[in-house]
Amino acid sequence: MSILKLSLILLIELVLQSTVFQFLNFHGIYPDLVLITLICYSIILGKQYSYKLGVIIGLLFDIMFGNIIGIYALSFLVTAYLISVISSNMFKESLLAPISVFPIGVIINHSVIYLITYLLRINISLIEYITQFNIIYWVVNIITMLIAYPLILKFIKRYILKSHTRS
Amino acid sequence: MQWFNKHRLTITIISMVLFLLFCIGATSGGRDNTTMPEGAIRVVTSPVERVLYSTSQYIRNLYDFIVSLPSLKARNEQLEKELKENQVKLADYDMKVVENNELHEILDFTTDNNDYEYIPSSVISIDPYKGFSVFVIDKGSSDGVKKNMTVVLSEGLVGRVLEVSTGTSKVLSIIDTSSMFNGVSVKSKDYIRVTGDENNRLKGYADFEALINPGDIVVTSGMTGIFRKNIVVGIVKEVLTQEGKLEKLIIIEPSVDLSKVNKVLIIK
Numbered sequence: 001m002s003i004l005k006l007s008l009i010l011l012i013e014l015v016l017q018s019t020v021f022q023f024l025n026f027h028g029i030y031p032d033l034v035l036i037t038l039i040c041y042s043i044i045l046g047k048q049y050s051y052k053l054g055v056i057i058g059l060l061f062d063i064m065f066g067n068i069i070g071i072y073a074l075s076f077l078v079t080a081y082l083i084s085v086i087s088s089n090m091f092k093e094s095l096l097a098p099i100s101v102f103p104i105g106v107i108i109n110h111s112v113i114y115l116i117t118y119l120l121r122i123n124i125s126l127i128e129y130i131t132q133f134n135i136i137y138w139v140v141n142i143i144t145m146l147i148a149y150p151l152i153l154k155f156i157k158r159y160i161l162k163s164h165t166r167s
Numbered sequence: 168m169q170w171f172n173k174h175r176l177t178i179t180i181i182s183m184v185l186f187l188l189f190c191i192g193a194t195s196g197g198r199d200n201t202t203m204p205e206g207a208i209r210v211v212t213s214p215v216e217r218v219l220y221s222t223s224q225y226i227r228n229l230y231d232f233i234v235s236l237p238s239l240k241a242r243n244e245q246l247e248k249e250l251k252e253n254q255v256k257l258a259d260y261d262m263k264v265v266e267n268n269e270l271h272e273i274l275d276f277t278t279d280n281n282d283y284e285y286i287p288s289s290v291i292s293i294d295p296y297k298g299f300s301v302f303v304i305d306k307g308s309s310d311g312v313k314k315n316m317t318v319v320l321s322e323g324l325v326g327r328v329l330e331v332s333t334g335t336s337k338v339l340s341i342i343d344t345s346s347m348f349n350g351v352s353v354k355s356k357d358y359i360r361v362t363g364d365e366n367n368r369l370k371g372y373a374d375f376e377a378l379i380n381p382g383d384i385v386v387t388s389g390m391t392g393i394f395r396k397n398i399v400v401g402i403v404k405e406v407l408t409q410e411g412k413l414e415k416l417i418i419i420e421p422s423v424d425l426s427k428v429n430k431v432l433i434i435k
Contacts, residue, residue: 015219022220065301070194125344
């Protein structure tokens with residue numbers, strides 16, 4: 001049940017990203033809410049749950065936009081799992097955890113996507129792919145991360161972990 | 168059994184990765200139709216997306232309008248000037264049309280039938296990572312959309328239908344790097360291979376001897392079989408000769424501003 005709630009949040013963010021953010025953005029750059037939230041989930045929930053959420057949202061992403069099923073599912077799975085392994089010894093209440101882990105998450109996620117598209121011989125120039133991660137991207141995303149992390153932590157503590165201990 | 172319990176997480180993840188790799192392999196060749204569950208997910212999400220898409224585009228357009236208010240007067244004057252120039256050209260054009268028709272009659276020349284039937288549809292969402300390379304429209308197989316149909320706007324070519332499910336379909340726009348088709352320069356009749364570019368423009372490759380100049384209009388040649396003939400693609404912006412290569416690189420500005428696409432037409 002909790003997985004359903006958490007994936008619903010991710011789905012809402014995905015829909016927002018594909019519609020509203022395409023028009024209301026900052027010079028074409030907008031926060032990658034899905035990735036940010038997934039990284040937050042991975043830090044807070046640990047490796048038992050995070051990869052499932054990664055696969056669910058990745059598959060939804062693939063179904064709604066990708067023409068090849070599995071690229072985003074695989075990249076989100078790998079990202080969520082590795083992030084939860086890396087952050088397993090971190091102090092979850094501090095904002096230092098998400099900030100230090102977020103760049104690693106972005107790198108893992110996009111490396112996997114790029115690697116798969118490269119292996120499928122879809123022609124994408126590496127330099128142009130990297131240039132989309134410019135300074136504005138990092139500023140916008142890290143600010144969003146700083147706002148989102150406490151909210152998600154609060155949400156998970158109040159609605160998810162509580163119902164777990166009760167049941 | 169104990170060993171299995173101990174390594175359950177690892178085994179689950181490895182099998183999931185293998186399953187997803189299998190999915191990637193199975194679907195990488197492209198598909199004509201989507202499966203039932205996928206169609207169901209899209210049917211659920213598309214109404215929400217349609218509302219959000221059109222509202223946010225409206226807000227964006229309103230904002231753009233307010234921002235552009237101060238420069239409107241200058242622009243208006245410029246357009247009026249252009250209009251006068253074009254009226255003169257139009258008179259000339261009308262004369263040419265009459266002349267052309269007369270000559271056609273003399274030569275008994277048959278023209279291509281350009282009266283296509285259209286399915287009008289609206290965009291409901293865009294791939295958040297790739298931008299306008301792939302977008303979703305609100306017409307699917309139940310409305311008669313089929314794979315590889317040509318998607319256009321009155322200004323010109325937009326793309327082709329990539330995948331169809333019952334109520335929605337995905338469109339691969341011409342600016343995607345995996346899209347490639349054959350175009351022809353109207354003036355010099357040289358063929359150009361046109362593909363997408365990461366900067367939302369089009370790249371074309373033509374023969375070294377091709378006489379293509381900036382400002383030339385490029386239309387589809389109809390040779391690759393996917394796109395219909397004589398649909399406007401864009402205007403040549405730059406012609407570059409690459410060192411050590413036997414082809415000219417041509418930068419083409421698409422005639423359709425893809426970042427403002429809202430309604431599109433699908434040619435039946």
